[in-house]
Amino acid sequence: MTSNDLGDFLRAHRARLRPDDVGLASYGARRVAGLRREEVAVLAGMNSDYYARLEQGRERSPSPQILESLSSALRMDDQAREHLFRLAGTAPEGERPQPRESVSxxxxxxxxxxxxxxxxxxxxxxxxxxxxxxxxxxxxxxxxxxxxxxxxxxxxxxxxxxxxxxxxxxxxxxxxxxxxxxxxxxxxxxxxxxxxxxxxxxxxxxxxxxxxxxxxxxxxxxxxxxxxxxxxxxxxxxxxxxxxxxxxxxxxxxxxxxxxxxxxxxxxxxxxxxxxxxxx
Incomplete structure (x- = not known):
């Protein structure tokens, strides 16, 4: 586990997508796999600096609206989207008890x-x-x-x-x-x-x-x-x-x-x- 699971999760999903996967034109030499941070920010309709802070762990409380935009921009399926929300602490947890270790x-x-x-x-x-x-x-x-x-x-x-x-x-x-x-x-x-x-x-x-x-x-x-x-x-x-x-x-x-x-x-x-x- 790391202290920046949310940022790691976003970074991993960004690395899986190429510009043509999301309808963007590719330009310039790419030093890393997948989309650039700026491209994700454009797709999600947010400031690129804000998105960078999310990946770096400097911003840890994105709103549900931000998370919805990111899950859509990064083409997440339902389970990945649910996991994203939980990592951000916005999914309702209620009073979920610890798992039970004994079988009835x-x-x-x-x-x-x-x-x-x-x-x-x-x-x-x-x-x-x-x-x-x-x-x-x-x-x-x-x-x-x-x-x-x-x-x-x-x-x-x-x-x-x-x-x-x-x-x-x-x-x-x-x-x-x-x-x-x-x-x-x-x-x-x-x-x-x-x-x-x-x-x-x-x-x-x-x-x-x-x-x-x-x-x-x-x-x-x-x-x-x-x-x-x-x-x-x-x-x-x-x-x-x-x-x-x-x-x-x-x-x-x-x-x-x-x-x-x-x-x-x-x-x-x-x-x-x-x-x-x-x-x-």
Missing amino acids: TALRQLLDGYPNAAAFVLNPATDFLAANSLADALFSPFGQMDNMARMTFLNPAARTFFAQWGRAAEAVVAGLRHATGLEPQYPRLHDLVASLTEESEEFAALWSSHAVHDKTRDAKDLLHPDVGPIALTYQTFDVRGAPGQQLVIYHAEPSSPSGQALSLLGSLHATHRRQSGTEQ
Whole structure:
């Protein structure tokens, strides 16, 4: 984290756009990627010195009108726009409590009610708070199922497990960036980002891109050592009554090869657990 997240976010979005992307003529040699500060100011209808102060962190309280103009000028999507407002402290926070770290008995029972899907609960820092047996089986190549972001960037198994590791890594970082806007006072999230930035150059590079999104549905192509390739779709749901918690469900098309592989994986895992219990 830096003390000028708002300025860094604006600068990153400015760097992604070229003059022809926004209908401006290009002139002169460009020493940096993307638009110049003066060009953003023109597009947003504001004084260029004021915009420079925003990027430099010398102006930290832009009005909602200014933020609307900037999000439009920088072609931000809805999630990036929401994050911009939160960084500026103008999005309504209310009395949002700290994320809850314990999972209710009812939610644990719900996880077990998905016998054909891998279901688990994450906090905003992507710590696993609870998981059903099929999720345990699915993530077994990692050895320890503790934190999705750390597993993705620091566990060697991730490079094989995620068939498209780069895409998975980008999604994890963009989700964490979105979470920092929703939970700006959550120490666990800040600690995670700080440690990963030090431990992984790839994480640090992706974090500095300031990409932000919070996907609720997407595809996952996995390669499990016990059953081979599995094509899944995941769904993410906010848990009402438990601030910050998300229920994530990985499922396959019924009767598809991936569905059969997921079912086989569950059977193998159950057999292994029974044998381990017998040995004990």
